[in-house]
Amino acid sequence: MADDEWERVLDQLDRQVTSGRLSPDVATLAELMAGYRVPGVSIAVGDVTGRVWAAGYGSTGAEAPVTADTAFPACSISKHVTAFGALRLADSGVLELDADVAEYLASWQLRGVTVRQLLAHTAGLSDTWYRGYAQDCDAPSLLQVLEGSGPASTPPVRPALLPGSRFRYSGSHYSVLQQVMVDATGSSFDELMRTLVLEPVAMAGSSFDQRFPHRHPVARGHHGGGATIAGGWRTQPELAAAGLWSTPTDLLLLELEIARAVAGDSKLLSHDLATQMVTQQVPGGFGLGTEVDDSAGRRRFGHTGQNVGYTCFSFAWPDRGTAVAAMTNSEDGWEVLASIRAAADRLYATAVPAAPLSDVTGRYVLRDDYPIDIAVVGERLTFSAAGQPPVVLVAHPEGHHVHPGLDLEIRFLPTGVELRQEGRSQTAARSGG
Template structure:
């Protein structure tokens, strides 16, 4: 398998616009690394082929932006495990929730055109279905601004994929939660504007708004407002993907084996939320268009005032009008991850530098791979935020670790952190445990992610240099609480007796 992937790596570099790209792609090939480096220990490096094999991912494709322009793109590995077809820059991938940012682009183009208003009750636009009235509304309405920022009060986090031969639900089936849909009905579950709750159901409402206003299906709308204007010729929301596109990355499970055979890929009928098929180069064109719009470039994709709104978080969450946002100054970036059953994807753009990266994978464990590729790109491209934490060598005694371990109950924080930047965690208790001499943190006893000490109080997640844990002692000298930090977000948890 490794030999086949290595052969594919040698074949997969394809020039864009006559530019030789192998130099840049090759720099990344051998530069993958952990998120944390402990001073005085050997520098660990991996190749793309090694990590594809480690995670059972057949292939990946990458596009990189410099100063708002596509600098290089490269495919690595195979379209399907056991076959010989390499991933190229033309290979199409399912990108999961990266679809939501593309959907936001369509909506915002319609706002610029005057066909939609960000702050109008969306029921005024809907013809085939309405958001049911609810006592939870309390005078607040569902608007496009709230839908785009996941603060609209709606449920349904995400959607499962459908196998070849399955009957696909219509958009109304999905909204009503009726067969063949596999999720509950989309309904209001909290007062709009008062909480952040990620909602694929809300994005499905966005889709219906677009379709009902234009009188066309979402694929046609996307071609008119997004794919056509940006030259995204290898992109589609149509479900299932037409095999005629050719050069398609096939689906793989966490065991590394091909899925959804004989076709080789699933269908994602909730198109606006999770149905986009595209290439990194096509998607990077959209990322570049956002950056150019934010900078006020002449003839840009979006008006500058609207692009600035897109890139500002909508309280009480960390999301703007489509993308997640973090960092500040030179590290200010917009980003989003994507996760369908057999594909994982990542995109980000830096608003200050114009740099960015788009990474697609065709494996269920691709989310373990793309952070490593992102770090390799950041280092080789000279970004200020490499995603790598350098910490001093520090050995904790068994007594030190024993003092820290235990269960901590999540609390609401007061002030600005509590209102705007509190992280949303799926469990009420955080468990810290020592497992085989390693401190681990997670939602279940005895498991979770490894922590690396930076000092006696602060620890960084071994696989994510942006995530830190601070253990805080009380006036009796004993650890009584912890604070989880992820960029500007934070949440406090108090130790259980």
């Protein structure tokens, strides 16, 4: 990772990111920020050797420039950080992932779901997104959030689906997990996370303490269109779900520690639990507190986040030992972040070796009524879908093939063929006929 590599990357971002391939329509980061009215962006890139590049762009919204040390709300990346702390408690025997949470809860009651299900968003609890509380308003305690009482603006946390039956992302799972961790240890959550995660990982610019932004330089949040959040930011009593303040540099330090743990080289988390953390717990779902992309050639893990006034992401590409994190102080930051993440994918996604042509020919079935035929003409593959005339595929240096006239990538897997269109993947199984 050259020191100026990402400076060049940020001068050539793709406006059209759905295909995953760089298009001729490029823009600088400053142009994208202006177009989407994003006041400030902070980015950090690092690898397992310890090298880190970090920079800030634009304004905090308080007549100060964003720097690499400016803190932002980590939004739902808080869940990812919390999950690392919960797994450290499991490593030490304080928590058992498959135990009923009723074994740990003392100040609030819930039965029939496990710690693992809370981590993986499969416990079936009520669907909740936490919008935070204005600074001039009373914020509820965690118990009031769980009960839906007092000044809480969200409904009570209740079972809504069969536990373990499906994935449903909801902040309520992590509010319960926060109470589990507090009751199991007898420690306040912000202090617990400081000792379990923030200090051991050297996340010196991070805190779950909601007084943090009053004592440190932070970015002020903005609604879509550029209006500043009243008071600059909102208080998030749902700490585990959305309450962390952090920097991109701190977040990528955690991603790299998880990557080391997966490789069996971490003193903080065991290889077994780290592997479970980055393994999908149900098809199409999350790992344990982790967004996981296992599609061919694009393996990465991490988390995205959005609070009122802010957006962010933090991801690691473990096969390259590299992580990238970016944070904005705008609800309209998603398009800017999508361009940054697409650039990171192009740099760090794992290449997949091409399969021998003789091994991939034949018929594949996407649906009962949608066959795909792969044949060899000369030394090149042809592709024909649902009765369309065959076309000659273009081989890509990274091992996949590209349709010459469509936004379509084809990757051959042991079980079939993966079709990637506009950033989404489908798998067609090899026909048995």
